[in-house]
Amino acid sequence: MQGPRPVVLSGPSGAGKSTLLKKLLKDYENIFGFSVSHTTRQPRPGEVNGKDYHFVTREEMQKEIDAGEFIEHAEFSGNMYGTSKGAVQAVQAQNQICVLDIDIQGVKNIKRTDLNPIYISVQPPSIDILEKRLRDRKTETEESLLKRLTAARVDLELSKEPGLFDLVIINDDLEKAYSELKEMLLEEIKKTQESRNS
Numbered sequence: 001m002q003g004p005r006p007v008v009l010s011g012p013s014g015a016g017k018s019t020l021l022k023k024l025l026k027d028y029e030n031i032f033g034f035s036v037s038h039t040t041r042q043p044r045p046g047e048v049n050g051k052d053y054h055f056v057t058r059e060e061m062q063k064e065i066d067a068g069e070f071i072e073h074a075e076f077s078g079n080m081y082g083t084s085k086g087a088v089q090a091v092q093a094q095n096q097i098c099v100l101d102i103d104i105q106g107v108k109n110i111k112r113t114d115l116n117p118i119y120i121s122v123q124p125p126s127i128d129i130l131e132k133r134l135r136d137r138k139t140e141t142e143e144s145l146l147k148r149l150t151a152a153r154v155d156l157e158l159s160k161e162p163g164l165f166d167l168v169i170i171n172d173d174l175e176k177a178y179s180e181l182k183e184m185l186l187e188e189i190k191k192t193q194e195s196r197n198s
C-alpha cells in the first residue's frame with residue numbers, strides 16, 4: 001500500500017507557514033511529521049539543530065548534494081536550503097504524513113519528482129502586513145528583511161501560475177487560515193488515523 005501523500009507548504013517568508021505548521025504538528029502529533037531541511041543560514045535563538053533545520057556549512061551541504069543525497073535544493077536570500085532524501089524517508093518510515101516547508105523554487109523542483117504531495121501556498125493579506133509581521137518577528141536584519149520582501153513579491157507573482165498550487169490560503173485571521181488548512185488535509189488525516197486503528 002502506498003503511504004499517505006506528503007504536504008508542501010510554501011509562500012513568502014513571514015506568511016505564517018511555521019505558525020500553521022506548529023499548530024498542525026501539535027494538534028496531530030502522531031499523524032504529521034516535519035521534513036527537517038538543511039540550511040546554511042545561522043540558527044535563530046530557540047531553533048534546535050536537527051529539529052528546525054540541520055544547520056550546516058555550504059561545503060558540507062554541497063558535498064551531500066554532489067553525492068546525490070538531496071531531493072531538491074535552492075538558494076534563498078543568500079543561503080542554501082534543501083530537502084534531503086533522508087529527511088522525507090525518516091517521516092515516511094513512521095507512516096506519518098510528511099510536511100515540507102519549502103520556497104517556490106523547491107515547489108517547482110518537487111514537481112519534477114515522484115513525491116506527489118498536496119501543494120499549499122500560504123500568503124499574507126498584503127505586502128505591507130507581511131513587512132509588519134516580519135519586523136515584529138524580530139528575526140531579521142534590515143538587509144535580510146529587504147531581501148525577503150523582494151523574494152516575497154516574486155513568490156506572489158509566480159504563485160499565480162494556474163495549477164501550481166492545490167490551495168492558496170490567505171493568512172489574515174490565523175484561526176480561519178488554520179481551519180482552511182485542516183479542511184484540505186482532512187481526507188489524508190482520516191486515512192492515516194484509520195490505518196492506525198486497523
Ligand SMILES: Nc1nc2c(ncn2[C@@H]2O[C@H](COP(=O)(O)OP(=O)(O)O)[C@@H](O)[C@H]2O)c(=O)[nH]1
Nearest residue numbers: 013014037073074076081082083101102103106
Ligand atoms: N527549496 C527549499 N526551500 C526551503 C527549504 N527549507 C526552507 N525553505 C524555505 O526557505 C525560506 C526561508 O526560510 P527561513 O530562513 O527559515 O525563514 P522564514 O521562512 O522567514 O522563517 C522559506 O521560504 C522556506 O520555505 C528547503 O529544504 N528547500
Ligand SMILES: Nc1ncnc2c1ncn2[C@@H]1O[C@H](COP(=O)(O)OP(=O)(O)O)[C@@H](O)[C@H]1O
Nearest residue numbers: 013014015016017018019133137171172173174
Ligand atoms: N494570522 C496572523 N496574524 C498575525 N500575525 C501572524 C499571523 N500568522 C503568523 N503571524 C506572525 O507573523 C510572523 C511570521 O510568521 P511565521 O510563521 O514565522 O512565517 P513563515 O514561517 O512563513 O516565515 C510570526 O511572528 C507570527 O507569529
